[in-house]
Amino acid sequence: MKKQLFFLTFTLVSLIGFAQVDTVSVYDIQFVNQATLQACEDTSQYQNKTVYFVAVVAVNGNLSEVASGSITGGSRPFVSVLDTADNGAGGPFRGLDLMGVIDGTSDPTPGFENLVAGDIIGVTATLGAYDGETQATPVSSSAITVLGSMNAPTPVVVSVGDLNDDQRVNILETGEQWEGSYIEVQNVTVVAVNYFSGGSRVSMDVSDANGNLLNLSDRFLAQKLPSHQTVNPQSPSTTGSFVAPPIGTQYTYVRGFVIHSENGCTGNPTGRGYELDPAFSTDYNIGVAPPNIADIERDVVVPGSSDQVTISSNITDFDGTVVSANLLYSYNLTDPVSAFTSVAMTNTSGDKYEASISAQANGTVVRYILEATDDAANTTTSPFTPSAQTTTNVYHYTVRDNGLEIVDIQKTFGGSDLSSFLGASVEFTGYVTASAKNSDIGYIYVQQQGASEFAGINCVGNPDLIALCRGDEVTIEGIVEENFGFTRVGVTKVSKTGNFKILAATAVDPSDANLNHEAYESMLVVAKDPSGGQIYMNNPDAGFGEYEVGTQGASTNMRVLAGRQSGSSFASLHVSLVTDAYYYDNDGQMEVDTVITDANMTMDSISGMYYYSFNNYKLLPRNNEDIYGLNVSLEPSGFVPCVKDTTSSVQNIYNHEFNIFPNPANGVLNIGSIGGESNTFGIEILDVTGKNVYTKISAFPITTLDVSFINKGLYLIELKTKEGQLLKTQKIIIQ
Numbered sequence: 001m002k003k004q005l006f007f008l009t010f011t012l013v014s015l016i017g018f019a020q021v022d023t024v025s026v027y028d029i030q031f032v033n034q035a036t037l038q039a040c041e042d043t044s045q046y047q048n049k050t051v052y053f054v055a056v057v058a059v060n061g062n063l064s065e066v067a068s069g070s071i072t073g074g075s076r077p078f079v080s081v082l083d084t085a086d087n088g089a090g091g092p093f094r095g096l097d098l099m100g101v102i103d104g105t106s107d108p109t110p111g112f113e114n115l116v117a118g119d120i121i122g123v124t125a126t127l128g129a130y131d132g133e134t135q136a137t138p139v140s141s142s143a144i145t146v147l148g149s150m151n152a153p154t155p156v157v158v159s160v161g162d163l164n165d166d167q168r169v170n171i172l173e174t175g176e177q178w179e180g181s182y183i184e185v186q187n188v189t190v191v192a193v194n195y196f197s198g199g200s201r202v203s204m205d206v207s208d209a210n211g212n213l214l215n216l217s218d219r220f221l222a223q224k225l226p227s228h229q230t231v232n233p234q235s236p237s238t239t240g241s242f243v244a245p246p247i248g249t250q251y252t253y254v255r256g257f258v259i260h261s262e263n264g265c266t267g268n269p270t271g272r273g274y275e276l277d278p279a280f281s282t283d284y285n286i287g288v289a290p291p292n293i294a295d296i297e298r299d300v301v302v303p304g305s306s307d308q309v310t311i312s313s314n315i316t317d318f319d320g321t322v323v324s325a326n327l328l329y330s331y332n333l334t335d336p337v338s339a340f341t342s343v344a345m346t347n348t349s350g351d352k353y354e355a356s357i358s359a360q361a362n363g364t365v366v367r368y369i370l371e372a373t374d375d376a377a378n379t380t381t382s383p384f385t386p387s388a389q390t391t392t393n394v395y396h397y398t399v400r401d402n403g404l405e406i407v408d409i410q411k412t413f414g415g416s417d418l419s420s421f422l423g424a425s426v427e428f429t430g431y432v433t434a435s436a437k438n439s440d441i442g443y444i445y446v447q448q449q450g451a452s453e454f455a456g457i458n459c460v461g462n463p464d465l466i467a468l469c470r471g472d473e474v475t476i477e478g479i480v481e482e483n484f485g486f487t488r489v490g491v492t493k494v495s496k497t498g499n500f501k502i503l504a505a506t507a508v509d510p511s512d513a514n515l516n517h518e519a520y521e522s523m524l525v526v527a528k529d530p531s532g533g534q535i536y537m538n539n540p541d542a543g544f545g546e547y548e549v550g551t552q553g554a555s556t557n558m559r560v561l562a563g564r565q566s567g568s569s570f571a572s573l574h575v576s577l578v579t580d581a582y583y584y585d586n587d588g589q590m591e592v593d594t595v596i597t598d599a600n601m602t603m604d605s606i607s608g609m610y611y612y613s614f615n616n617y618k619l620l621p622r623n624n625e626d627i628y629g630l631n632v633s634l635e636p637s638g639f640v641p642c643v644k645d646t647t648s649s650v651q652n653i654y655n656h657e658f659n660i661f662p663n664p665a666n667g668v669l670n671i672g673s674i675g676g677e678s679n680t681f682g683i684e685i686l687d688v689t690g691k692n693v694y695t696k697i698s699a700f701p702i703t704t705l706d707v708s709f710i711n712k713g714l715y716l717i718e719l720k721t722k723e724g725q726l727l728k729t730q731k732i733i734i735q
Contacts (some may be wrong), residue, residue: 007092009332022050022051022126023052023548024046024053025085026053037172038172038173040264040265041416042132042176042262044134048126049126050139052123052124053125054120054122055083055084055123056081056083057115057117057118057120057121058080058095059257060079061115062235063221063226066219070567071108075231077099077109079112080097080182081095082095089153090153090154090182094181095257098138099135099261102139102140109138113232116152120148124138124139125143131261133180134260139448155255156352157184157186163175163178163273163274164214167518169273170273174295182256184256185725187208187250187251189250190204190245191213192205192474194430195418202223203218205387215273216275218242220280221277222283222677223242225240245292245318246289247290248380249286249288249318251284252286257276257277258277260271261274265665286318286319290378291325291378291379292316292318293314295314296370296395301421301424302400302403304399304401306356309359310354311356311357312353312354314350315372316351317421320378323375325347326342327342329368330367359399362399362401363398363400366396366398369381378570392538393413393493405448406455406456407455409487409489410454410457418482421480427475428476429475430449432470433456435469436686437470438638438639438640438692439638439643440572440623441620444459445458453516453519456610458487458489458522459488459489459491462688464493464494467729468504473496474497476491477492486612500643503524508520518612519612523610523633524609527550527605528609531551535550536602540599542579545579548560549606557583558617560606560621563588564588565691572620572622574590574591574624575624575627576624576634577597578590602630607621607628608621660728664733665735668704668705671705681719682696682720683695683718683719685707685717686715693704707734714733716730717731
C-alpha cells in the first residue's frame with residue numbers, strides 16, 4: 001500500500017503545473033559539488049528561488065522549541081525533511097530544514113505542528129539561508145500538503161570528524177552533505193556543558209577519540225531543561241525534562257538533526273560549526289558517566305568578615321556511587337589551583353554534601369572549586385574548564401562588611417563569563433547611567449561609582465524603574481539572571497537615596513585587539529582613539545543592523561547597534577545612525593530621522609551602553625548626543641537631562657495638584673488640575689519596558705484621553721511642562 005501511495009505522490013506532482021516555480025527534489029536543492037565546497041562555498045543553487053518539492057517528514061512538528069518574539073504566538077516551529085528517494089532512506093544531500101512560518105510574514109504556517117515523522121508532504125517554498133543553513137519557508141498558508149505516509153526515517157551513522165575538526169570548525173567537503181539529515185554519532189565524550197539563558201537552557205560539546213568536536217544543541221524538546229516552559233502550542237509537555245550529564249559522560253551514541261552554524265572560512269568566527277539537535281529522548285544512550293555536581297549553594301550569599309561560609313551541593317552518579325567529594329579553595333589571588341586548600345565534603349543527607357570555609361577579612365576574594373569521584377575512578381570538577389583553556393574556571397565571592405557591590409556581581413575569574421551570584425537575591429547601590437525617559441535608550445542601567453571595570457548592570461522587570469533619571473543614585477534589590485550570556489538583575493524593589501551624580505563614560509580603544517570586553521558589560525563607555533585621532537566607520541554594515549567603528553584602517557573594530565527594539569534587540573530609537581532605512585519603522589518606530597551609515601563617516605568619539613548578544617559585544621548609543629563630532633549632521637534628540645530630586649519615593653515624584661482618574665481605566669482616562677489653572681502640558685504613557693505608547697499635548701484644567709487602543713496592563717503616566725519639566729508621575733492600570 002505504501003508503495004502505491006508513494007507512486008501516487010509522484011503522479012500528482014507530475015500533473016501539477018507551476019508556472020513560476022521549479023519542481024525539484026531535496027537532493028537538487030542541497031547538492032553542492034566538491035570543487036565548490038573546497039572553495040569554501042556551500043550555497044544552494046536554488047538560493048532565493050521559489051521551488052516545489054516532495055519530502056518525508058523526519059521529526060514531529062510539535063517537538064521543536066524555538067522561542068521568537070517576532071513570530072505571532074512566540075514559537076518559530078521547524079521540522080527536518082528528507083528526500084523521498086529509496087523510500088526516505090537517509091544519505092548525502094538528502095536532508096533539508098523546513099521552517100513553519102509563512103514567508104515574508106510573522107505568521108506560523110497553519111497545521112505545521114501537526115506534521116508527524118513519516119508524513120509525505122508537497123511544499124511550495126522560498127529557499128534562503130541562516131548562518132550557513134539552507135532553510136525552506138512556505139510561501140502561503142496552504143503551501144504544505146500532506147500527500148501520504150511511510151515509515152519514519154532512521155538515522156545514518158556519521159563520523160564526528162566528517163563534520164568538524166578538533167576546534168569545532170566546519171569541514172564543508174565532508175560535512176555539508178549531512179546538513180538537515182538525521183544522523184548518529186558513536187562513542188563520544190561530553191567535554192563541555194554550557195548553561196545559558198538564565199540557566200534555563202543548555203548546550204554541550206562532545207568529542208570523539210580523535211578530539212573532533214560537535215555541539216549538541218536544544219532546538220527540540222528533548223534537550224530542554226525542567227525550568228523551560230514550552231512555547232510550541234502543540235507540545236506534548238508544558239516543561240522540559242532533560243537532565244544535563246556531567247563532564248566526562250560517555251555516550252555510546254547520540255542521534256539528531258544536523259544544523260549548520262557556519263564558522264572557519266565560511267565566515268562567522270563565533271559559529272558552532274555543524275551542530276547536532278537531538279529530537280527524541282531515545283536519541284541519547286549513556287555508556288559511562290562520572291559524578292554529577294548540581295545545585296551548588298553557599299549559605300551566606302554576601303558574607304561579612306565574621307561569617308563562616310558553608311558550600312553545599314547535590315552530588316550523584318548515573319551509573320555507580322560517589323566515593324569522595326572535596327571543596328578546594330583559596331583566599332590568595334596569586335595561588336594557582338594546585339595550591340588551593342582541599343577539604344573533604346561531608347554527606348549530610350541523601351545526595352547532599354557540604355564543607356565550610358573559615359571567616360576572612362573584609363575585601364578578601366575567595367575562589368573555590370568542587371570535585372567528586374565515583375567508584376569507577378571517574379572525577380568531575382565544577383565549574384568545568386575546557387582542556388584548551390589556559391586559565392581554570394572557579395566560583396568566587398568577596399567578603400563585604402558593607403554589603404554587595406556591582407563589581408562583585410559582574411567580575412569573573414578564569415574563562416567563564418557567568419556571574420557567581422547567578423540565581424541569588426542581591427542588593428546593591430549605584431547611579432543610573434541610562435533611563436526610560438523621553439529621548440533616552442529606553443532601558444535602565446546602573447553603575448558603581450569609582451570602579452573602572454565590571455561596574456555596570458542592566459536592571460529589568462519592575463515598573464518603578466521607569467521613573468528613574470540619569471544621575472539618580474538608587475538601591476536595587478533583585479535576582480541575578482543570565483540572558484543569553486548577558487548578566488542582568490530582575491528587580492523586585494527600587495529605592496532612591498536622594499543623591500545625584502552624572503557619571504562620566506569610561507574611555508576604551510575600539511581597535512584594541514586585547515580589550516577585555518566582558519569587563520565593560522553594561523557600563524557607560526566612550527569609544528575613542530587613545531592617540532587623539534578620529535574614529536572611522538570601518539564597516540558600514542556588519543549585518544543585523546550593526547556597524548563597526550575603530551581607528552583608521554584597523555582590523556579590530558567595535559560593533560554598534562541603533563534603531564532596533566524587539567524581543568531580541570534592545571537598542572535606542574533616538575539614534576539616527578543606522579545601516580538601513582528599513583529600521584525607521586521596523587523593529588520599533590524610530591523617533592529621529594535615519595542617517596544611513598557610510599564608509600566615509602568619521603567622528604570624534606561615540607558613547608553608549610556596552611551590551612552582549614548573539615555572541616558579540618556591541619555599543620548601544622543612548623541618543624544622537626552620544627555621537628560626537630560626526631562629519632554628517634544629526635538632528636537633536638530632544639533629550640532633557642533631569643535635575644537633582646530629593647524625593648526618595650519612586651512611586652510619587654513631583655506631585656503637583658493633578659487628579660488622574662479612573663484608575664484602573666477602561667477605555668477612557670481623565671486628567672484634571674485640582675487648582676483649576678489653565679496651561680499647556682505634555683502627557684506621556686510608558687509601558688513597563690519604558691516604551692512610549694501615547695503622547696499628547698493638552699491644555700488643562702481637565703482633559704480626557706482615549707486609551708482604548710492600548711493593551712491591557714500596568715503603565716506609567718508622566719505629566720510635563722512644555723519646557724520638559726516633570727510635574728507628576730503615577731502608575732495606572734488599563735483594563
